Amino acid sequence: GQNIDQPTEMTATEGAIVQINCTYQTSGFNGLFWYQQHAGEAPTFLSYNVLDGLEEKGRFSSFLSRSKGYSYLLLKELQMKDSASYLCAVSLRGIYGGSQGNLIFGKGTKLSVKP
Amino acid sequence: DSGVTQTPKHLITATGQRVTLRCSPRSGDLSVYWYQQSLDQGLQFLIQYYNGEERAKGNILERFSAQQFPDLHSELNLSSLELGDSALYFCASSVAEAGFMNTEAFFGQGTRLTVV
Numbered sequence: 001g002q003n004i005d006q007p008t009e010m011t012a013t014e015g016a017i018v019q020i021n022c023t024y025q026t027s028g029f030n031g032l033f034w035y036q037q038h039a040g041e042a043p044t045f046l047s048y049n050v051l052d053g054l055e056e057k058g059r060f061s062s063f064l065s066r067s068k069g070y071s072y073l074l075l076k077e078l079q080m081k082d083s084a085s086y087l088c089a090v091s092l093r094g095i096y097g098g099s100q101g102n103l104i105f106g107k108g109t110k111l112s113v114k115p
Numbered sequence: 116d117s118g119v120t121q122t123p124k125h126l127i128t129a130t131g132q133r134v135t136l137r138c139s140p141r142s143g144d145l146s147v148y149w150y151q152q153s154l155d156q157g158l159q160f161l162i163q164y165y166n167g168e169e170r171a172k173g174n175i176l177e178r179f180s181a182q183q184f185p186d187l188h189s190e191l192n193l194s195s196l197e198l199g200d201s202a203l204y205f206c207a208s209s210v211a212e213a214g215f216m217n218t219e220a221f222f223g224q225g226t227r228l229t230v231v
Binding site: 033040041042043044045048087089102103104105106107108 | 117119148150156157158159160163167173204205219220221222223224225227
């Protein structure tokens with residue numbers, strides 16, 4: 001089966017740095033996505049990793065280790081608007097290579113940013 | 116605005132009833148995905164269509180069905196509704212056909228279904 005684990009909740013202070021971890025056990029792993037979701041709203045894409053290493057996008061960075069089944073999302077210079085759920089999602093390998101298309105999501109980490 | 120449109124935004128209906136949720140993908144996107152999000156389960160993949168054909172199935176109940184029309188909009192039909200079907204239903208779209216490339220999926224704002 002497929003299993004994705006991430007912490008349920010985290011709290012951090014405005015201006016700080018926070019790291020949200022995600023571990024996965026899947027067969028046929030292809031790539032890992034991070035999405036941000038504010039309560040009651042649509043998930044929005046943050047980052048995508050298919051190779052090992054760090055991808056940086058402004059205040060957000062994501063890291064992947066395929067051999068360890070591990071990823072993290074790093075948020076720097078936290079702002080109050082970063083209070084949201086962060087969803088780790090895995091795409092599986094399709095029969096022709098590349099991605100199968102659909103995503104398998106973890107249950108999300110609810111981040112609260114305090115002043 | 117992701118460019119994915121879902122209607123209606125809210126729906127309240129009684130147990131045993133049938134409802135239809137509608138999704139219009141982003142212009143140019145051929146793949147449509149349906150997801151269900153409940154409080155305790157997180158986002159669960161239901162079904163995917165590509166250019167009118169079913170491509171992948173997830174944990175979709177037999178009471179649920181979907182289709183994608185020639186104009187690429189998609190509908191999710193939920194029948195014999197139960198209290199446990201109350202959830203947010205999201206539609207997402209992407210450019211690529213499954214198996215060819217990785218592209219991000221863009222999500223609509225969702226339909227909040229409440230079964231009473």
